[in-house]
Amino acid sequence: MPETVDFYRIDDLLTEEERLVRSTVSRFVDERFLPIVTDHYERGSFPMEVVPELARLGVFGMHLQGYGAAGLSNVMYGLACQELERGDSGLRSFVSVQGSLCMFPIHRYGSEEQKQRWLPFMARGEVIGCFGLTEPEFGSNPAGMATRARRDGGDWVINGTKRWITNGNIAHLAIVWARTEDGIRGFLVETGTKGFEAREIHHKLSMRASVTSELILDDVRVPARNELPGAQGLKGPLSCLNEARYGIVWGVLGAAIACYRSALEYAKARVQFDRPIAGYQLTQEKLVNMLTEITKGQLLAVQLGRLKDQGKATATQISMAKLNNVREALQVAREARTILGANGISLEYPVMRHMNNLETVLTYEGTSEIHTLAVGEEITGLSAFK
Ligand SMILES: Cc1cc2nc3c(=O)[nH]c(=O)nc-3n(C[C@H](O)[C@H](O)[C@H](O)COP(=O)(O)OP(=O)(O)OC[C@H]3O[C@@H](n4cnc5c(N)ncnc54)[C@H](O)[C@@H]3O)c2cc1C
Secondary structure, rough: OOOOOOOOOOHHHHOOOHHHHHHHHHHHHHHHHHHHHHHHHHHOOOOOHHHHHHHHHOOOOOOOOOOOOOOHHHHHHHHHHHHHHHHHHHHHHHHHHHHHHHHHHHHOOOOOOHHHHHHHHOOOOOEEEEEEOOOOOOOOHHHHOOEEEEEEEEEEEEEEEEEEEOOOOOOEEEEEEEEEEEEEEEEEEEOOOOOOOEEEEOOOOOOOOOOOEEEEEEHHHHEEEHHHOOOOOOOHHHHHHHHHHHHHHHHHHHHHHHHHHHHHHHHHHHHOOEEEEHHHHHHHHHHHHHHHHHHHHHHHHHHHHHHHOOOOOOOOHHHHHHHHHEEEEEEEHHHHHHHHHHHHHOOOOOOHHHHHHHHHHHHOOOOOHHHHHHHHHHOOOOOOOO
């Protein structure tokens, strides 16, 4: 099977090195991850055994420079995300949280001491991070957060609850965003600290091969040096989300490609009314729509990646691409599900697993409504958030 779906010779826009990064991650996903994902999805667990392999591939903080990170381009990082999410959105989420939501803020806003202390270990997967922004009462509007940090001598004391936190129960280090007298600040909280508790959220019907948790901080005391010195206000966490959203723009293409391929193969093999269902016009329309949306999404992702590598990508460009590519990937998954008929609801095929995962991806890192409002504000100059 060709390495990727490429109807428009988009590979011609990539360098040999970029294609090599994709092949390397692709091989890992095919050989090491796909054979185990369904079992983990069914059990509701993340395959921790792949963490050292992911570290060897260099995907943790892949687009960051120095401190043990691979220092590759944004396009390469995007291609890696595409392949990881072709495996499962839970796998890409693990890598996004580690690199974009945890290593990035330390790299961008941390002190030299914080960078030296954490980043090389995180790049090697020896320290796992989580990112605590969302709260039970504040999701789309994190500016309202109730978590508080107050100074007490040479320490900060943090109180609050964070919810829906990826990797919460398996993390060694939590980046916790809290309100202080001087506005919102980020804190590095070792998860073994007294007063810190992570409770796993069960009964999820989406992102089952990913750990999601509630974090409870009850008088958690951290030294002043654990504050991220460069992060002032909500701009800090929002800039991290921008990084992770960029990975999603590519990642969901991988999920869509998995669904498209599965549906195409199935449609050619499945015979009803004495003909393969791929020969019926209604099925072909579905397949053509899927491929068309994948192709448009790929072009958007490549151009966004190039802009990001040139330092020119804006937050609203990332919003538009996240909005489009997630929405279309979900539509591809839903159409693919119909082509598989009853088999479409089975875990033996990847389609419904991806479809369910994409329901989370539609919501996290900014819902589709919030990204629509962000682009709407940019083009009209009028905010419709309130
Ligand atoms: C599996 C999973 C993993 C996650 N991982 C993390 C993580 O690691 N770290 C983290 O901090 N968070 C994480 N999240 C949380 C995620 O970012 C939030 O769920 C998301 O920001 C939306 O917040 P909410 O669920 O509170 O929905 P709400 O903000 O309550 O929104 C509910 C609905 O109202 C709509 N809405 C809200 N405001 C407006 C408006 N002004 N105009 C129109 N519509 C509006 C929304 O678009 C949505 O449709 C995760 C979520 C999931 C499901």
